[in-house]
Amino acid sequence: MEKQDIPNLQWFPGHMKKAQRLIEENLKLVDVVIELLDARIPLSSANPMLAEIIKGKPRMIALNKADLADSASTKKWLDYFKSQNVPAVAIDSMKGKGMKQLVKVAEDLARPKTEKFVSKGAKPRAARCMILGIPNVGKSSLINRLAGAVKAKAADKPGVTRAKQWIKIGTNLDLLDTPGILWPKFEDQTVGLKLAFTGAINDDIYDREKVTALLLGIMRRDYPERLTERFKLTGDVPEDGLEILELIGRKRGCLVKGGLVDLEKAQNIVLNEFRAGKLGLVTLDEVPADDSAENGEKSSE
Numbered sequence: 484m485e486k487q488d489i490p491n492l493q494w495f496p497g498h499m500k501k502a503q504r505l506i507e508e509n510l511k512l513v514d515v516v517i518e519l520l521d522a523r524i525p526l527s528s529a530n531p532m533l534a535e536i537i538k539g540k541p542r543m544i545a546l547n548k549a550d551l552a553d554s555a556s557t558k559k560w561l562d563y564f565k566s567q568n569v570p571a572v573a574i575d576s577m578k579g580k581g582m583k584q585l586v587k588v589a590e591d592l593a594r595p596k597t598e599k600f601v602s603k604g605a606k607p608r609a610a611r612c613m614i615l616g617i618p619n620v621g622k623s624s625l626i627n628r629l630a631g632a633v634k635a636k637a638a639d640k641p642g643v644t645r646a647k648q649w650i651k652i653g654t655n656l657d658l659l660d661t662p663g664i665l666w667p668k669f670e671d672q673t674v675g676l677k678l679a680f681t682g683a684i685n686d687d688i689y690d691r692e693k694v695t696a697l698l699l700g701i702m703r704r705d706y707p708e709r710l711t712e713r714f715k716l717t718g719d720v721p722e723d724g725l726e727i728l729e730l731i732g733r734k735r736g737c738l739v740k741g742g743l744v745d746l747e748k749a750q751n752i753v754l755n756e757f758r759a760g761k762l763g764l765v766t767l768d769e770v771p772a773d774d775s776a777e778n779g780e781k782s783s784e
């Protein structure tokens with residue numbers, strides 16, 4: 484199969500139906516869903532059908548990989564979600580930042596359910612929640628991070644068994660140990676690109692050269708100093724992303740016989756460094772200006 488510029492055939496209708504069915508089965512067991520989004524692309528990493536799938540179940544948002552996003556933009560996103568009445572927190576599942584806040588928000592959201600039928604003075608039952616998100620957004624990392632804290636605690640209590648599917652987070656929260664996998668909004672080309680830049684889409688199914696060139700074009704437009712600093716580019720940086728890629732290849736010594744640039748090597752450098760946050764902390768989706776805004780693409784200034 485020929486590689487596409489932006490893949491749009493990664494999820495087939497059958498896959499989506501199956502994923503949806505699995506989520507719906509688990510939804511019956513939980514009080515709250517935690518929608519995990521990538522803080523660099525809060526719009527593009529969202530599944531447009533989420534509301535329909537969870538059918539009114541209380542939901543909170545966790546903006547993961549906040550360590551890689553522009554913190555001023557993350558703040559704007561948190562304010563935006565608040566204005567939409569969706570509780571949201573920013574987290575870093577690798578370093579464990581924001582975990583306490585996430586747990587507290589989930590517990591608070593579940594309270595109307597967990598306190599129902601509890602007689603006065605008695606303790607409400609633990610809140611039950613599950614994590615939902617598109618591939619690579621950090622679902623397993625978050626579950627492991629939350630579970631890690633608990634495992635340490637559970638160790639001083641021999642004999643405490645826990646149900647197979649649930650992970651105890653402190654005393655008031657139980658987390659389903661399998662996350663729900665959502666499919667991305669891949670039919671939109673701009674969204675597809677942002678998913679490719681951030682690594683949400685499998686690398687071998689898209690044209691890496693085109694995607695890298697497009698990323699460089701966007702970096703030149705929105706974050707020009709980061710580009711020139713990181714790759715020590717001097718003089719006028721060309722507008723064309725492919726030309727920028729060649730320049731970077733030369734700077735980094737990615738050369739093949741005859742002095743030509745090894746574009747594949749150069750692409751790997753750019754994509755890996757971008758994804759690791761070495762080109763600075765970047766957010767690629769902007770908060771919608773109003774409710775009618777369909778996508779959050781940065782405008783060129």
Ligand SMILES: Nc1nc2c(ncn2[C@@H]2O[C@H](COP(=O)(O)OP(=O)(O)OP(=O)(O)O)[C@@H](O)[C@H]2O)c(=O)[nH]1
Nearest residue numbers: 547548549574575576577618619620621622623624
């Ligand atoms: N910098 C950073 N990297 C993260 C964070 N959370 C996860 N990652 C990285 O993101 C990648 C994907 O994380 P996973 O936890 O496997 O994501 P997932 O959503 O479970 O992925 P699937 O199994 O494909 O659905 C891994 O390389 C993690 O190390 C975070 O908060 N910050």
